[in-house]
Structure formats: structure tokens, C-alpha cells
Amino acid sequence: MTSNEHPHTPAWFDISTPDAPRARRFYQEMFGWPVNVIDETYALVGDDHGRPAGGIGHAGPGSPYTGFVAYFRVDDVDAALASAEKLGGTRVMEPTDTPTGRIAAFADPDGNPVGLLSS
Structure with missing residues (x-):
């Protein structure tokens, strides 16, 4: 990590949608993202070097x-989640x-x- 990097910068993104195939086509055409379909519910999208940077998935009735x-x-997902809950x-x-x-x-206190x- 360089001195300009903060340890809590975005590391992954996820786009959850009721129509995953449409979203994959849209973002692939919009940004030229390579798409690696894992199954009918989820696909990895990558950078120019083929490394996954995020995913596009199907948002069904039980999606969070x-x-x-x-x-x-x-460092610790469970501890960070507990901290988020303590903060509202x-x-x-x-x-x-x-x-x-x-x-x-x-969800943060505003619902985001x-x-x-x-790792």
C-alpha cells in the first residue's frame, strides 16, 4: 500500500438486478467489460487484464x-458488520x-x- 492509499477503499462492486442478462449486455456494451458468466444468476466482470473487478447478479425475491x-x-467481516450495527x-x-x-x-442509517x- 502506498502512502496515498486508504485501507478501506472500494475493493469490489456488485450490480444486483431483476434482469441480469440485460444488465450484463448493457454494461458490456457501455464500458467494454469482459463478462465471465458463472451461472444463470451471476457473472464476473473484469478489467482490461481479465481480472474480475465486480459482478452482475440476479436479484430475486430473497435478494438482500x-x-x-x-x-x-x-480485516474481519464479522467484526465490521457488528460495528456497523452499533453505529446504526x-x-x-x-x-x-x-x-x-x-x-x-x-444498510447505512439512510438505507444505502x-x-x-x-480475504
């Missing part, structure tokens, strides 16, 4: 959020292990969804 969510890197946030997605790390999400990610 819809829309664009930035995920911030933290509301848990919207329980901590879950994924191939990219442990994730969770909360925020993601957490740890």
Missing part, C-alpha cells in the same frame, strides 16, 4: 439488495464465504447498501 453496491475491504446500520446480508473472500452487507469483504 437491488442496485449498485461497493464492497469495502476490512442494519444487517442485510449475513457473512458468507465466497471464492473471492468473506462478504456481508448492511454497503458491502464488506475480507
Whole structure:
């Protein structure tokens, strides 16, 4: 980390939508993102070097959020989620292990969804 980098900058993004194929086409055409479809519900989108930088997924009835969510890197997802709740946030997605790390999400006091990610 350089002296200009802050440890809690966005590390991942997720776009959750009721029509994932349409969203994948839109963002692929809009920004030229390479898209790697994992299954019918989720696709990874990457940078110019093919590294995944985020994902586009299907938001069904049980989805914790819809829309664009930035995920911030933290040392401990569970501890950060507990801290968010103490500060007035509301848990919207329980901590879950994924191939990219442990994730969770909360809504801030204004209802904005925020993601957490740890390695």
C-alpha cells in the first residue's frame, strides 16, 4: 500500500438486478467489460487484464439488495458488520464465504447498501 492509499477503499462492486442478462449486455456494451458468466444468476466482470473487478447478479425475491453496491475491504467481516450495527446500520446480508473472500452487507442509517469483504 502506498502512502496515498486508504485501507478501506472500494475493493469490489456488485450490480444486483431483476434482469441480469440485460444488465450484463448493457454494461458490456457501455464500458467494454469482459463478462465471465458463472451461472444463470451471476457473472464476473473484469478489467482490461481479465481480472474480475465486480459482478452482475440476479436479484430475486430473497435478494438482500437491488442496485449498485461497493464492497469495502476490512480485516474481519464479522467484526465490521457488528460495528456497523452499533453505529446504526442494519444487517442485510449475513457473512458468507465466497471464492473471492468473506462478504456481508448492511444498510447505512439512510438505507444505502454497503458491502464488506475480507480475504
